[in-house]
Amino acid sequence: MSRSPTISFIGAGNMASAIIGGMLDSGFQAGDIWVSAPDDGHLQSIRKRFGVSVTTDNRYCAQQADIVVLAVKPQVMGDVCRDIAPVVQNTRPLMVSIAAGLTAGTLDTWLGGGLPLVRVMPNTPSLVGKGAAGLFANSQVKDDQRNAVQKVFESIGSALWVDDENLLHSVTALSGSGPAYFFLMLEALESAATEAGIESETARALAIQTMAGAAEMAARSEDDPGQLKRNVMSPGGTTERAINTFEEGGLRDLVKKAYSAAFERSREMSRELADKQ
C-alpha cells in the first residue's frame, strides 16, 4: 500500500467518530474515508462533522476499502459480517475489528474464513489524539498491513501489539473502558466541590486541569505514581486526610473489583456472542 489506503468504517457511532476525528486531525484525508450505518442521526452527524463519504450500504462501503474497520456493537456484528462476507472474500481487504469480546476466530468464521484480521481495543480519547489501543493480528496479516493499521492507531495515540489474543480482555478492562473510570472520578469530584459551594463550571475546570496535570506528570516523571502521591501529602495536611479516607473506604479493592468485572464481562461476551450469532 504505497498510496494512502482507503479506509471504510462499518458503524458510525462513538468509537468510529473518535477514530475518524483523530485521524483527520493528524493528516488523514476525508476523501480516503467511507462510513456506513443505517440512515440515522449517527451517519448524518459524521458526514456533517467530518466531510467523509457515507452510505447506508455496508457491502458498498466495504468494497471501497483497503482496510475495513468493523465498528458496530458486538451484538450486531454477526449479521454485519455475514452480509459483507461475499464482498470482502472477493476484494480481500485487511479487516479490523474494534469490538469488545469478539475473538478473531469467531469474526473470521462469520467473514467466510482466511482473511487478514486485526483486533484492536481502542478508546474514545482517540478523538483528541490521546488514544491508547491494544492490537492483535491473526496469522494472515502481512507486514505492510500490520504497518498500515499501526499507522492509523499511532496517529491517534499509542498503539501497542499483544501476541496473545487473551490479553485483549485486560486491555479492554484497563484502557478500553478506562476513560469512563476517570470521567466518573471527574463527576464525583465536581459534585463534591459544588456541594461545598464552588460554581459547577469552576469546579469542573479545576478538576479537569488537575486530572490532566497529574496524568502529564505521571507520564513525564521518573518517580512512580506512589511517590508522586506522597509528594502531595504534607504530613498532617489535607491530602493525607483525603487519601486515608480513600484507603479506609476500600478504594483499591473497589478498583480491583471494577477491573475484574470488566475483564470477566469481556470473556463472557466472547463466549455468549460466539454461541448466539
Ligand SMILES: NC(=O)C1=CN([C@@H]2O[C@H](COP(=O)(O)OP(=O)(O)OC[C@H]3O[C@@H](n4cnc5c(N)ncnc54)[C@H](O)[C@@H]3O)[C@@H](O)[C@H]2O)C=CC1
Ligand atoms: N465506546 C467505546 O468507548 C469503545 C467501543 N468499542 C467497541 O466499538 C464498537 C462500537 O461501539 P460504539 O461506537 O460505542 O457504539 P455506538 O452505538 O455508538 O455505535 C454503533 C454504530 O453502529 C451502527 N449500526 C448499527 N447497526 C448497524 C448495521 N447493521 N450496519 C452498520 N452499522 C450499524 C449504529 O448506527 C451506530 O452508528 C463496539 O463493538 C464496542 O465494543 C471499543 C472500545 C471503546
Ligand SMILES: O=C(O)[C@@H]1CCC=N1
Ligand atoms: O463498554 C464496552 O463494552 C466498550 C468496550 C470498551 C469500552 N466500551
